[in-house]
Amino acid sequence: MTAAFSDMDAVRTLLAEQPSVHETAVAAAAARNGQLTKPPGALGRLEDIAIWYAGWRGVERPTVERPQIIVFAGNHGVAAQGVSAFPAEVTAQMVANFQHGGAAINQLAKTFGAKLDVHALSLEVPTADFTQDAAMSEVEVIEALSVGWSAVDAEADVLVVGEMGIGNTTSAAALAMALLGGAAGDWAGRGTGVDDAGLEIKTRVVNEGVTLHAGHGDGLEMLRRLGGRELAGMAGAIMRARHLRIPVLLDGFICTAAALTLEKTRAGALDHCTASHLSAESAHGRLLDALGKTPLMALDLRLGEGSGAALSLGVLKGAVACLSGMATFAEAGVSDA
Numbered sequence: 001m002t003a004a005f006s007d008m009d010a011v012r013t014l015l016a017e018q019p020s021v022h023e024t025a026v027a028a029a030a031a032r033n034g035q036l037t038k039p040p041g042a043l044g045r046l047e048d049i050a051i052w053y054a055g056w057r058g059v060e061r062p063t064v065e066r067p068q069i070i071v072f073a074g075n076h077g078v079a080a081q082g083v084s085a086f087p088a089e090v091t092a093q094m095v096a097n098f099q100h101g102g103a104a105i106n107q108l109a110k111t112f113g114a115k116l117d118v119h120a121l122s123l124e125v126p127t128a129d130f131t132q133d134a135a136m137s138e139v140e141v142i143e144a145l146s147v148g149w150s151a152v153d154a155e156a157d158v159l160v161v162g163e164m165g166i167g168n169t170t171s172a173a174a175l176a177m178a179l180l181g182g183a184a185g186d187w188a189g190r191g192t193g194v195d196d197a198g199l200e201i202k203t204r205v206v207n208e209g210v211t212l213h214a215g216h217g218d219g220l221e222m223l224r225r226l227g228g229r230e231l232a233g234m235a236g237a238i239m240r241a242r243h244l245r246i247p248v249l250l251d252g253f254i255c256t257a258a259a260l261t262l263e264k265t266r267a268g269a270l271d272h273c274t275a276s277h278l279s280a281e282s283a284h285g286r287l288l289d290a291l292g293k294t295p296l297m298a299l300d301l302r303l304g305e306g307s308g309a310a311l312s313l314g315v316l317k318g319a320v321a322c323l324s325g326m327a328t329f330a331e332a333g334v335s336d337a
């Protein structure tokens, strides 16, 4: 479908008009949860996540049958400064790997029964080096947001967004610093595994980019200035999911930084999102704290591609199966407390 916006203000308007959770379904699912054959609260966070999911799907007893994973790929001008342990060609090479089924995300998508779509966004045209200029023009960021918006399958019942883009932990760190404050050293981590010299370059690059761009606009404007096409693709897909009431599982540091740009443009823009995991990228925990989101798992993943969120599809499916499939005390003839 064609995107619902052609400029940044139209995106802001869409964010202002987004639907809210279905309160009646939340209340019904919570009431049902309270009657299920288990001690109250015994399923821990599975109970919260199932009720959250029911609320966004608008039904008391939902199912998870059509998960969609979308991986967006983009290249970054700052990669030329030596901020990654890998060369920029790896982005396109990994896109080919996704297409041939050889990446981690392919295996996880298959394992959890998810449809996997890959969108390579103008890989031959890296974004501008954000220490010199805005990473993207308005036309470019709108194009990437539109690809994300249009990539969401309206029939999906849960969405995972992931990314591939050498240099994008630098972009994510710059976005976090510009939107949340702190020092570059608080946000720059090792990404693909940069050594101490690489981390020093990365910290300087983040600092220079934020010094040039911070304070010149809201979350969306920072996405344009410091982000990348794959981050904008993820942001566009997260927005579309909200309009379709499709719950989203956020992945690691980069995905969360992309999501942050929406929250900083419109508070509440991520209410339909749950944090799937805590990445080993050092600043992810700080980023999640700022968003008030507690991750479901901590497995020391530092991959991206949507991998942690894909794994948490298993947790979500388990949670929803219990809410919708368990017997109540009355149905099972089990004595209540």
Ligand SMILES: Cc1cc2ncn([C@H]3O[C@H](COP(=O)(O)O)[C@@H](O)[C@H]3O)c2cc1C
Residues within 6 Å of the ligand: 083, 084, 085, 086, 090, 094, 163, 164, 165, 166, 167, 168, 169, 170, 190, 191, 192, 193, 194, 303, 304, 305
């Ligand atoms: C083979 C390979 C596969 C990957 N899959 C995800 N990433 C991850 O690493 C990159 C971010 O780290 P940095 O900012 O240090 O470049 C992103 O592409 C991210 O998706 C990969 C990286 C590599 C090398």
Ligand SMILES: O=C(O)c1cccnc1
Residues within 6 Å of the ligand: 169, 191, 192, 251, 252, 253, 254, 255, 279, 280, 281, 284, 301, 302, 303, 304, 305
């Ligand atoms: O948490 C992530 O998203 C991440 C961390 C390191 C490298 N790539 C992705």
